[in-house]
Amino acid sequence: MNIDFGIAGKKYLVTGASSGIGHATAILISRLGGKVVLNGRNEKRLRETLSQMEGDGHYFIPFDLSNLQGISKFIEDCIKGDNLKFDGFVYAAGVINPTLIKLEDIDNATKMFKINYYPYIALLKEFSSPKVMNNGGAIVAISSSAAKFPDKAQAIYASTKAAVDLSSEVAAKEFVKRKIKVNTVRPHATATPMAANCFADPEISDRYKLGIIYPEDVAKSIVFLLSDFSSRITGQHIYISGGLF
Numbered sequence: 627m628n629i630d631f632g633i634a635g636k637k638y639l640v641t642g643a644s645s646g647i648g649h650a651t652a653i654l655i656s657r658l659g660g661k662v663v664l665n666g667r668n669e670k671r672l673r674e675t676l677s678q679m680e681g682d683g684h685y686f687i688p689f690d691l692s693n694l695q696g697i698s699k700f701i702e703d704c705i706k707g708d709n710l711k712f713d714g715f716v717y718a719a720g721v722i723n724p725t726l727i728k729l730e731d732i733d734n735a736t737k738m739f740k741i742n743y744y745p746y747i748a749l750l751k752e753f754s755s756p757k758v759m760n761n762g763g764a765i766v767a768i769s770s771s772a773a774k775f776p777d778k779a780q781a782i783y784a785s786t787k788a789a790v791d792l793s794s795e796v797a798a799k800e801f802v803k804r805k806i807k808v809n810t811v812r813p814h815a816t817a818t819p820m821a822a823n824c825f826a827d828p829e830i831s832d833r834y835k836l837g838i839i840y841p842e843d844v845a846k847s848i849v850f851l852l853s854d855f856s857s858r859i860t861g862q863h864i865y866i867s868g869g870l871f
């Protein structure tokens with residue numbers, strides 16, 4: 627039986643597509659027949675993601691998202707690539723630099739907001755235009771469990787993610803008249819380069835009672851939120867705990 631997820635033939639921007647969660651999400655979207663514009667800065671790794679995708683019509687545009695002034699032109703280029711508007715985007719670009727408050731400085735804070743949050747707002751602004759995004763699509767941002775349960779040394783990181791969550795709730799209200807859903811996922815530590823050593827200690831990995839969280843697990847929740855299977859869900863945050871409470 628062929629199941630229609632409502633993703634086939636749709637066009638999505640996936641940021642952070644050169645690694646981890648964005649990489650896994652781009653591949654899964656392609657398996658369901660969606661077209662993906664891949665973004666990251668590392669061309670070699672974007673090419674690697676592209677080589678693992680199914681179907682055709684995907685392409686990558688390397689761009690540093692912290693260049694906020696360049697975002698409109700970046701989106702213009704994404705549309706010029708195939709003359710098609712988007713049906714949504716996945717914001718999976720991000721950085722973490724755990725720092726205790728006593729060692730925190732404004733440069734670290736600014737750097738994290740310049741990647742984790744400001745470009746997301748700039749993209750929401752671009753996608754609010756009917757010239758960029760069709761009605762009826764979906765937007766998903768990768769927040770973090772830290773937005774709800776912050777740990778030590780996460781004062782800035784957790785704040786960038788809480789900002790993403792709150793702005794997504796606002797966007798959900800503003801975009802609903804165009805039937806565009808806006809949601810976030812809040813994964814706990816996930817086995818990507820960002821959390822590379824996290825699971826080396828069995829005492830830590832054993833606490834994930836449903837199993838270690840892999841990028842492919844997060845990608846499934848993201849694709850659920852892009853798909854018609856979440857057709858009445860907007861302004862929400864899915865906590866991906868792996869059974870760690």
Ligand SMILES: NC(=O)c1ccc[n+]([C@@H]2O[C@H](COP(=O)([O-])OP(=O)(O)OC[C@H]3O[C@@H](n4cnc5c(N)ncnc54)[C@H](OP(=O)(O)O)[C@@H]3O)[C@@H](O)[C@H]2O)c1
Pocket residue numbers: 641642643644645646647648665666667668669671689690691692717718719720721722741742768769770771812813814815816817818819820821
């Ligand atoms: N892994 C975890 O434990 C975990 C848990 C909860 C939430 N998250 C969130 O999930 C998202 C994805 O993380 P991940 O684990 O997949 O990390 P990752 O493997 O390190 O990937 C991060 C991605 O962000 C991109 N990126 C970073 N700075 C960028 C910039 N200035 N411009 C454009 N792209 C940029 C990187 O691309 P280039 O290097 O090619 O630029 C890369 O593709 C992040 O927002 C992270 O906070 C991760």
